[in-house]
Amino acid sequence: MTANAALGRHAARHGLEPGRLEAALEWQVTLWSGEMDDAGHRDWAAWLAAHPGNQRAWAEVERLAGRLGELPSDVARHSLKRSRRFSRRQALTLFGLAGAGALVARGGWVERAVADCRSGPGEQRDLTLPDGSSLKLNTASAVNLAFNGERRLRVLPGSEIALDSRGTGGGPLRLEMAEMALDAADSQVVLRDHGERLAVSVLAGRVRVLTGPGAIAASAAMGRAPRAATLLAGEAAWLSADGVRRVPLDRAAALDWTRGVMRADRLPLRDFLAELGRYRHGLLYCDDAVAERVVSGAFRVPDTDYALQSLAQALPVAVHYRTPWLVRVSAV
Amino acid sequence: MASTTLSNALNAHVGTLYRDHAQWLFGWLRGRLGGDQDDAADLLQDTYVRLIDTGRYPPPGEGRAFLTQIARGLVIDLHRRRRLESAYLEALAARPEEEAPSSERRALVLDILVRIDQALDRLPDKVSRAFLLSRFEGLTYHQVAERLGISHGAVRKYMLKATQACLLALDE
Numbered sequence: 001m002t003a004n005a006a007l008g009r010h011a012a013r014h015g016l017e018p019g020r021l022e023a024a025l026e027w028q029v030t031l032w033s034g035e036m037d038d039a040g041h042r043d044w045a046a047w048l049a050a051h052p053g054n055q056r057a058w059a060e061v062e063r064l065a066g067r068l069g070e071l072p073s074d075v076a077r078h079s080l081k082r083s084r085r086f087s088r089r090q091a092l093t094l095f096g097l098a099g100a101g102a103l104v105a106r107g108g109w110v111e112r113a114v115a116d117c118r119s120g121p122g123e124q125r126d127l128t129l130p131d132g133s134s135l136k137l138n139t140a141s142a143v144n145l146a147f148n149g150e151r152r153l154r155v156l157p158g159s160e161i162a163l164d165s166r167g168t169g170g171g172p173l174r175l176e177m178a179e180m181a182l183d184a185a186d187s188q189v190v191l192r193d194h195g196e197r198l199a200v201s202v203l204a205g206r207v208r209v210l211t212g213p214g215a216i217a218a219s220a221a222m223g224r225a226p227r228a229a230t231l232l233a234g235e236a237a238w239l240s241a242d243g244v245r246r247v248p249l250d251r252a253a254a255l256d257w258t259r260g261v262m263r264a265d266r267l268p269l270r271d272f273l274a275e276l277g278r279y280r281h282g283l284l285y286c287d288d289a290v291a292e293r294v295v296s297g298a299f300r301v302p303d304t305d306y307a308l309q310s311l312a313q314a315l316p317v318a319v320h321y322r323t324p325w326l327v328r329v330s331a332v
Numbered sequence: 333m334a335s336t337t338l339s340n341a342l343n344a345h346v347g348t349l350y351r352d353h354a355q356w357l358f359g360w361l362r363g364r365l366g367g368d369q370d371d372a373a374d375l376l377q378d379t380y381v382r383l384i385d386t387g388r389y390p391p392p393g394e395g396r397a398f399l400t401q402i403a404r405g406l407v408i409d410l411h412r413r414r415r416l417e418s419a420y421l422e423a424l425a426a427r428p429e430e431e432a433p434s435s436e437r438r439a440l441v442l443d444i445l446v447r448i449d450q451a452l453d454r455l456p457d458k459v460s461r462a463f464l465l466s467r468f469e470g471l472t473y474h475q476v477a478e479r480l481g482i483s484h485g486a487v488r489k490y491m492l493k494a495t496q497a498c499l500l501a502l503d504e
Contacts (some may be wrong), residue, residue, distance in 0.1 A: 010500050024498065029491045034472030064499040071444055072423065073468040079419035080449055080464055142470075156470035178475055195472075311501070 016057050024057035028065055034157055034195065038270075043244065045283050048326055055323060072116035074144050075155075096251070118142035118156075122279045122302040124260070133165040133173070138192075138257045139279045139302055151185075160192040162258050166204060179241050181215045181226075183208040187233075190254045197240040201254040202231045212241050262301045269293040269317070271330060279304045285327035290317050344387045350380060353396050357403060364407050375410065379403045411447070416445045444502065451501040455494055462487055463494035 004018075007025075011018040028045055030036060030285035036044075048054055072111025072257065119125045119137040127135045130147040137143070151173040155161060163218040165173050166186055173185040177198055182189070191198060208230050215226040229244040231237055236249035255262050261278075264272050270291040277284035279302040293315055299307040308319045308327070320328045354376060361372040379402050383389065390398035420442060424432065433441070452460040458480055465476045466487075473487045480487070492497075 006500055007496060013503075025496050026492060028499075029488065029495050032466055032491065032495070033488070034466075034470075035474065062500065064502045067444055068448070068467070068498060069503040070441060071439070071468075073440070073470075074422050075423045075445065076448070076468040077464065079445060080452060080468070154470075157472065178471065232384060240412070315378050 016060060017053050020051070020057040021060065024054070024061040027058070028061050038274075041283065042285065045285050045326065045328075048283070049322065049328075055326070069120075073118075073142065076114040077144075111310045113309075116142070116144050121281050122304065124257070124302060131165070131173075133163060133166045135164075136162040136258050138162075144168065150174070155191070155193060157193050157195060160190075160257065162190045162203075162255070164188045176215075179212060179215050180230055180239055181210045190258075197238050199236070201232060201236040201249050201251075202233055202253060203249075203254065204233050206233065207231045209237070209239060209244060211239050211243055256298075257301065260301055262299045262307070264295045264297055264299065267295050269295055269315070272311075276301075276304050276307055280327070282323070282326055284327045284329075284331055285330065286317075289331050290315075290329060293317065334452040346380060346384055349383070349389070349395050349399065353382075353399055356396065357399055360400065361403055361407065364404075365410075369408065375403060375406045378406050382406065409450070413442070413446055414451055415448060417442055420445065447501045448498050451497045452494070455497055458482065459490040459494050463498065466491060 004022075007022060008018045011021045020059050027047065029043070030040065036276060048058055102316045117125065117135070117137060119139060120140050121139075121140045125137040125138060127137070129135055129145065129151075131151055135143070135153075138160035140159060142156040143159065143161060144154040144156070146154070151171060153163075153174070154176045157178070159225075163173075163175070163184055165184060166188060168186070168271075171185065172183045175182040175184050175189075175191070177193055180198055182191070182200065184205075184207050187207050188203040189205075189207055190201045190203065200209070208228065210226040227243055231236075231244075231246075234249055234251075236247050236254070238245045238247060262275065264275075267275070268291060269286055272295040273284045273286055276299070284304075295311065295315065297310070297314065301307065301311060308329075311317065312319050314320070316332045317329050318324055318332050320330065322328060358372055358376050359380065362369060365375070366370045379399055382402050383399070398495050420438070424438075452463065455463075462476050462480060462482075465471045465479060466473065471479065473484055473491070477484045477487045482490075
């Protein structure tokens with residue numbers, strides 16, 4: 001059986017056109033790249049809007065991708081590993097446990113050591129970690145925990161989290177992103193992953209930062225040295241593979257989302273919708289004609305429909321719900 | 333009617349296959365399941381059910397090979413399910429109690445794990461690894477390309493292949 005025969009049968013069973021289903025799968029793969037820009041998102045929206053058949057095909061892909069999303073990634077990572085030769089060693093270095101032979105021999109150590117926390121679009125979560133630290137997840141965020149003697153959180157791309165580890169005892173508390181790591185022991189820190197760079201706000205304590213290749217153990221094993229810096233309470237910074245750029249800390253703004261508020265301070269409408277869109281499934285976008293309209297104010301999240309309603313009252317714009325997951329803002 | 337005739341013929345055929353080979357197949361299964369009689373009995377029944385489901389039956393003289401092929405797949409699936417189930421339960425044991433999922437949810441997650449694991453098994457090694465790195469390690473395609481030492485275009489191609497295989501496997 002060829003792959004395309006399977007696609008054709010699936011399309012037939014669900015009353016879809018095979019070509020559109022294939023295109024929807026291609027869009028899903030593009031969206032998953034972690035590298036899609038504004039133009040790409042608009043192309044996607046245009047494809048969706050072009051034909052009801054595209055929307056039906058997309059809904060089917062979204063349904064199946066949603067089932068995949070039910071898998072906790074810690075379980076998936078360590079039970080779906082393919083090549084033993086590759087994976088076991090890789091998992092070890094990733095978790096900084098290379099050489100821990102006894103743990104490997106026992107089997108299943110990773111599963112015991114890790115847990116998985118995630119929030120969907122429009123969800124926020126409050127969690128207490130095994131060491132007593134408090135962890136808040138903003139919308140569409142995910143972290144994998146490894147608390148087994150060590151304390152380690154892997155922050156997945158696009159996530160926004162607030163971690164308060166004050167008074168939880170000694171030893172490092174590692175936060176890991178791609179090519180970046182923080183030691184946030186005994187501190188209060190908010191961070192948001194913007195893809196190529198990471199925004200960090202230190203509200204209390206001090207945070208040691210490592211950036212560049214070698215920041216996480218897997219690359220360190222290849223002998224590349226990361227760059228280090230320390231951020232103190234009251235400091236904020238952008239971190240990227242290039243290093244650390246310090247910026248003034250706006251304490252209230254950093255914590256806005258933890259109180260269910262999204263604040264806009266003279267934001268172009270395009271940027272405002274991109275920000276608000278994090279709290280929704282699907283796509284929220286606007287016509288070029290209104291993209292530069294300026295939005296200011298405080299909006300309640302994660303209830304974005306109310307925010308959109310307020311927007312339409314404050315500005316001469318109209319909100320069109322093509323489907324619940326495809327919303328366009330235009331001039332009135 | 334044609335369909336009744338066909339169905340009767342098939343049932344007669346299955347009956348013959350059961351009479352001729354069930355005892356032997358039971359021993360074969362028990363040998364591959366560490367001597368466990370209950371598992372062997374379950375999979376013996378499943379083998380014949382699967383045979384009826386496929387609607388195809390073996391040419392004369394090849395019954396045993398045909399049944400063994402089905403049974404081998406079921407043994408692999410049982411091992412797969414047990415392995416995934418234990419990995420899943422161990423992961424759950426590490427979590428705070430209040431986060432324990434319901435038994436319905438556990439069954440759902442295990443079902444999805446089994447389907448994805450099966451789908452990945454049929455793909456080339458690098459294709460399934462690219463998919464796992466993207467979906468469960470949170471890497472971008474550029475990072476996947478670097479990790480696997482392949483081009484960005486190859487990552488996209490692999491992702492398309494794996495995404496199609498995995499998503500279609502998740503249909504009810």
